[in-house]
Amino acid sequence: MAGDTATLTVADIAATYDTLASTWDRWSTGRPDARPEWVRRIEPFVGAREPVVELGCATGVPVGRQLADRYRYIGVDVSRRMIERAGELLPAAAFTCADATAVRFPGQSLGAVAAFGLFPNLDRTCHAALVTELGRWLRPGGVFVGSFTALDVPPRVAPEWLGAGPMQWSGYAADIDAQMLAAAGLDVLDAVVRGPEPVDGDLPTVWYLARRVG
Numbered sequence: 001m002a003g004d005t006a007t008l009t010v011a012d013i014a015a016t017y018d019t020l021a022s023t024w025d026r027w028s029t030g031r032p033d034a035r036p037e038w039v040r041r042i043e044p045f046v047g048a049r050e051p052v053v054e055l056g057c058a059t060g061v062p063v064g065r066q067l068a069d070r071y072r073y074i075g076v077d078v079s080r081r082m083i084e085r086a087g088e089l090l091p092a093a094a095f096t097c098a099d100a101t102a103v104r105f106p107g108q109s110l111g112a113v114a115a116f117g118l119f120p121n122l123d124r125t126c127h128a129a130l131v132t133e134l135g136r137w138l139r140p141g142g143v144f145v146g147s148f149t150a151l152d153v154p155p156r157v158a159p160e161w162l163g164a165g166p167m168q169w170s171g172y173a174a175d176i177d178a179q180m181l182a183a184a185g186l187d188v189l190d191a192v193v194r195g196p197e198p199v200d201g202d203l204p205t206v207w208y209l210a211r212r213v214g
């Protein structure tokens with residue numbers, strides 16, 4: 001796809017989020033927050049105590065906390081400091097410090113995957129493979145809830161984001177997202193354009209609820 005250029009490394013992104021870990025909760029929850037409402041939307045599709053993974057979980061606040069109350073929650077984030085803080089805040093939950101594009105879960109083993117704000121930070125050339133992979137993890141009828149940029153955004157780098165270090169955002173327009181989700185066996189139940197919000201690099205996002213068919 002045209003317009004893709006060299007972007008930050010995963011280590012660069014992790015380092016910036018490491019620096020933000022101690023202030024992230026105050027910053028990310030200090031605004032009208034639709035995440036709890038969208039997390040509740042998975043309830044009709046996911047049984048109590050089913051395994052649920054959150055990719056890009058940061059400190060587990062508020063999404064991990066909400067998911068851990070009801071499901072067998074596993075949070076994944078590439079920032080070690082975010083994961084350390086998540087472990088302090090939610091000691092009973094499971095966390096893994098890993099690149100979301102490299103983690104693996106068994107096929108059809110999860111009731112849901114959540115990913116708020118993660119995809120816009122990933123180089124968009126990784127999106128299709130990760131969507132395919134998470135579609136493989138979901139059992140039939142399981143759901144994905146999460147966000148992508150609402151526009152075609154070739155990789156865009158801010159050299160100094162929130163005073164912490166460099167950050168990047170990228171993504172595709174909604175028709176490409178729709179193709180990716182469909183190719184992964186995910187049937188879109190709802191898609192809502194939101195933002196722009198500072199947490200997403202001041203880009204509008206589209207939030208999806210999608211169900212694994214088959």
Ligand SMILES: C[S@@+](CC[C@H](N)C(=O)[O-])C[C@H]1O[C@@H](n2cnc3c(N)ncnc32)[C@H](O)[C@@H]1O
Nearest residue numbers: 017028056058077078079099100116117118121
């Ligand atoms: C915009 S923040 C969103 C955090 C959280 N989901 C929220 O809603 O507040 C993006 C998160 O994704 C994590 N992240 C970025 N790239 C990642 C990658 N390749 N693998 C795993 N986590 C990543 C960052 O460390 C950060 O915690």
